[in-house]
Amino acid sequence: MTKGPLALPVRLRRALYGALWAAPMPAWQLVFFAAPFALLTALSFWSVRNFRLVPDVSTAAWDWLLTTDYVRDTLLRTLAYAGGAAVLVTLLAFPAALAIAFVLRPRARAAVLALLVVPFFTSYLVRVYSWQTFLADNGIVNAVLRPLGLEVAGMLNSPFAMMVGYATLCLPLVVILQSMSLLAIDRTLIHAAHNLRCGPLRTVGAVIVPAARPGIVVGAVFAFILCFGDFVTPLYLGGGKHPTLAILIADTVKAGQQWPRAAVVALVMMAVLLTTALAALSFAYRRRGS
Amino acid sequence: MGAQDNRQPGGISRRTVLGAGGAVAGLAALGPSMPRIAGAKEPTELTMLAWYGHGEPDAVAEFERTFNVKIRPKYYVGGDQMLALMAQSPPGTYDIIHADAEYVAQLKEAGFLERLDPADYPFDDFWPELRRFDGHWFDGELYAVMTRFGFLGVSHNTDAVSEKEARSYRVLWDAGVKGRVGHLDWHLPNIACMSLYNGNTAPFDLTDAAWAETKTTLLSLKPQIRGIYDYGGLLSALKTGEVAVVPGIGDWITGVLARDGARVTTTIPEEGGLQFTESFSIGRGSRRAELAREFIRYALSPEGQVRQAMLKAYPALIPSRSGWKRLNDLHPDEAKRQRMALNGPNALDDIRRGRIHVRRLPVRQSLEDWNDLWSRYKNA
Structure with missing residues (x-):
């Protein structure tokens, strides 16, 4: 009899307690994602008059996006570079992760993983700048190669230099992600493969890679996302000659304050990243045979 | 004995330390009023x-x-x-x-x-x-009151491009500097230099025909390009010699490098140069x-x-x-x-001879048109 009236406040209190703990995440999303996203979308329909943004309902920026050939070219180039970098970094990282997970002893493994964090102590911009010293025609790489008669001209400001920059940006992170994923593999599976006379290569292909697929794909997705939006490498190692969407955004804003154009490019970038990330993650966590 | 016990190894007593600390604290407290005592006024x-x-x-x-x-x-x-x-x-x-x-x-x-x-x-x-x-x-x-100005023309490494060669924008298309032409990443002076090379006496005031011609001239330069740089990038590229020639910049960049001994200078071509003010x-x-x-x-x-x-x-x-x-x-x-x-002879002679055109915003095209051309050029 007395339970009825008391039960409601308790339930209410519990609900409130739960809501309090759950609140920060949606609040964060609202303030730092939903609201800026709404503003960005609105901005894409505004106009610019005399270098100043004016609220408007104009589709000029969208028309520009859809009808301008170099915007499409830039999008395709950015996709190619970011995709290429993701594949390259994944391939480069895998042997290293394999060694960290299966060859090194625990103490050495801990030391190597700690060393992989060290590059993040220095600004990425500084690291990319220092690559210029290495890759310039009169740089360190050519100083080493010249006596061997192997001098390479034009390394800087090339797609090669950009791949070096992208690897600088995300290789350590991808190695760490892959290593974590490989370390989590159930060792009995590997022993079973060996017992069934599976050679080393086949063990990697048939057991380790499928088992570590989520980690490998998540690493590649991270690499793609970081490279797709990167501004520093295309500018300082690509020499601005191979412009990506991030450079295009800077260009539209730098000359004439074309924020609506920058907004539509940003929205396209978000759409591409979201689609790629969702597709990749659904592949990563897809059950075998489904 | 007790006093000796209080002494620090260096011979400083606790009392000295406390006394010094008190003096510092006192000075700190007086600090804000010190300038007033000294009669100085806050700037x-x-x-x-x-x-x-x-x-x-x-x-x-x-x-x-x-x-x-x-x-x-x-x-x-x-x-x-x-x-x-x-x-x-x-x-x-x-x-x-x-x-x-x-x-x-x-x-x-x-x-x-x-x-x-x-x-x-x-x-x-x-x-x-x-x-x-x-x-x-x-x-x-x-x-506004003018305090400084400067000319923009062809900036070049004197070992790679002589002043005589730099007297025409034609040098930018020279086979000898293929892959060694640089740009400062700003459409206005770069496009204006192409316009001057085409013989437009008002480089920012272009008819549709002159504008179309300027576009063609600019796009034809792309195979020569080493890079399109920001200020710091261009300084470094000119200093190392990677870039031999740059249109649309001036002594405001080469002067800084020359101070450090780099063999670079700026020449105003016969087709004309620009003035920043x-x-x-x-x-x-x-x-x-x-x-x-x-x-x-x-x-x-x-x-x-x-x-x-x-x-x-x-x-x-x-x-x-x-x-x-x-x-x-x-x-x-x-x-x-x-x-x-x-x-x-001095720099003003270039103005007197009508070779210098004040840098300004485009007259007949919109700024977006110029910016679009620049983005297209970078993508070419």
Whole structure:
């Protein structure tokens, strides 16, 4: 009899307690994602008059996006570079992760993983700048190669230099992600493969890679996302000659304050990243045979 | 015995330490009132929005001392950023505004500038060619005062490209510099140089036909290009020799490198060069407009002009005759290097011969058209 009236406040209190703990995440999303996203979308329909943004309902920026050939070219180039970098970094990282997970002893493994964090102590911009010293025609790489008669001209400001920059940006992170994923593999599976006379290569292909697929794909997705939006490498190692969407955004804003154009490019970038990330993650966590 | 026990190894007693600490604490407490005791006055703060370098000690320390002022600079990179900063700040945020001429009109139109009294500034001391700069006057009223200017043409590594070769923009297409042409990443001067090369006497005022021709000329240059750089990137590319020739820049970049011994210079081609023009204005709503005016007057004094010419961040020509005279007296080498000789041929001859065109915003096309062409060029 007395339970009825008391039960409601308790339930209410519990609900409130739960809501309090759950609140920060949606609040964060609202303030730092939903609201800026709404503003960005609105901005894409505004106009610019005399270098100043004016609220408007104009589709000029969208028309520009859809009808301008170099915007499409830039999008395709950015996709190619970011995709290429993701594949390259994944391939480069895998042997290293394999060694960290299966060859090194625990103490050495801990030391190597700690060393992989060290590059993040220095600004990425500084690291990319220092690559210029290495890759310039009169740089360190050519100083080493010249006596061997192997001098390479034009390394800087090339797609090669950009791949070096992208690897600088995300290789350590991808190695760490892959290593974590490989370390989590159930060792009995590997022993079973060996017992069934599976050679080393086949063990990697048939057991380790499928088992570590989520980690490998998540690493590649991270690499793609970081490279797709990167501004520093295309500018300082690509020499601005191979412009990506991030450079295009800077260009539209730098000359004439074309924020609506920058907004539509940003929205396209978000759409591409979201689609790629969702597709990749659904592949990563897809059950075998489904 | 007890006193000895209290001694520290270095022979300092606890009492000494406490005493010293007390003295420090006492001084700290007195600190804020010390200047008043000494009779000194807190310096007045003067805010400045400027390109990098204009608020540094080499430019302002003497003024700060003389007027007991502390200049607080806010630096920008590019006129667009400057306009955006102005639009976001309440009136009175910036007392002094340093701007390129093409942006003064935008500042005036947006109502960001105070009107100036021409009688306050020594225009009589300016070289006649520079006395009345159109871009600073609106309906007969003055809103900005020229303090520095410079020419943009073909900047080149003298080992790779001779001055004779650099006397035409044609050198940019030369097989000898294939893959060694650089650009500063700004559409305005680069496209204008192409327009000059095509023979347009008003490089920013282009008919549809001339505009189409300019596009073709620019796009044909792409195979020669090494890179499109920001300021720092271009300095480094010119210094290492990776880039041999750059159109649309001037002594404001090569002068900095030459100071460090790099073999680079700027030549104004026969087809013509461009002029950038820097000025100071007083921000609308400034509460220290009197002091801001004094600062502009200082920048135009012979001493101020010498400092303006030799600014550490980047050198430039100066408009005042007494400034030229003082520069020749104090720094004859720099006067010679910048072609500011009082007698004989000098930089002003280029203006007199009609070879110099003031950099400005496009007249018939929109800024977006020019920017679009630049983006297309980068993508070509």
